[in-house]
Amino acid sequence: MITPAYRPHTMVLHCKTGVCPIFMFFAIPYFSGVWSAQALEMSVGKIPFLQAVNGSTVTLPCTYASCIGIENLYFNWQFNDNGTMQKVCESVIPSEGVVPDVTIFRERVEFVGKNHQNNVSILLLNITFEDGGQYTCFGRNPKEHHKNHSAIFNLIVVDELREVDNTLTIIIASAVGGAIALLMGFMLLKNFTLFVLTKLEEKNKECLVTSSGIDNTENGLSGSKADSKPTPKKK
Incomplete structure (x- = not known):
């Protein structure tokens, strides 16, 4: 006899029939996705x-950023000294704004x-x-x-800031600009x-048409003169 579906131990029956594993198969990724979207994120900028x-x-x-807020957020800064992580500072933030x-x-x-504004930056x-x-x-x-x-941030210490040599960039930009200008000039000249x-x-076509019309007119007049005969006088 099958136990009615509303009873507590019906879940055991459903799991035995394979319904429970299918539900868990679809439910776990869903809740995992929701949880990952709410996870804590530390950022050092772009x-x-x-x-x-x-x-x-x-x-x-x-x-730091969190979709559901923080409570006793622990954070620290660490420095990688040739493979050995050394703490720079640490603290616990009870709640936002504190x-x-x-x-x-x-x-x-x-x-x-x-x-x-969730800022935990430090000054050296x-x-x-x-x-x-x-x-x-680091945050937890x-x-x-x-x-x-x-999140990791790299600090590079130098004796002086060197100016970036843009000579090659300028040459390439000039060459490209010159080529474009030459192409545009060629197209304008062609057009x-x-x-x-x-x-x-x-x-030329207009001249030919006009000349042809004049020739035809002259030929017509000449033919008319040549073909005309005197009218015979009446006796």
């Missing part, structure tokens, strides 16, 4: 690197994000060549079942030549 002069002050940007109390582990580092003061390398901005959100994400030839051809 340009994840910076070239700066030795001795200058630079900002390492980082922001300025966190940040613990800093390195000198010449200042937290400037203040959690304003008086950078040296040793500060150059890979920095990781307990509200999303401790979902975590990280003008065709226009002149067309006008000359039309003029």
Whole structure:
């Protein structure tokens, strides 16, 4: 005897008949997609690197985003020192809009994000060549079942900023521009030549038609004179 569908243990019967696995097969990807769309995301911007002069002050940007909000969000900055990850700073943000109390582990580092618009950026003061390398901005959100994400920012420290040599670019642009101008000039000259030839051809046709009409008129008059005979006088 089959148990009615509304009873609690009916699910066991349905699973035995194969309905439950099919439901789970379609349901798991759906809920996984919804969950991944709400996952925490850390971002260092569209340009994840910076070239700066030795001795200058630079900002390492980082922001976080979450579709369902945050609760006790943990974040930190880490520096990759020849394969060894060293903490630069860390903190916990209780909720959105709250300025966190940040613990800093390195000198010449200042937290400037203040959690304003989800900003957790840091400032490196008086950078040296040793500060150059890979920095990781990491975050973990307990509200999303401790979902975590990280973004990498590369800092390149140089003794001076070199001007980019645009000579080759200028030469290529000039060559392309000259070729286009030459092609346009050739097309204009071609069109003008065709226009002149067309006008000359039309003029020649008009002259031929006029000349032919005059010749026919003269021939007709001459024939009339030649064929005309004197009228015989009456006796």
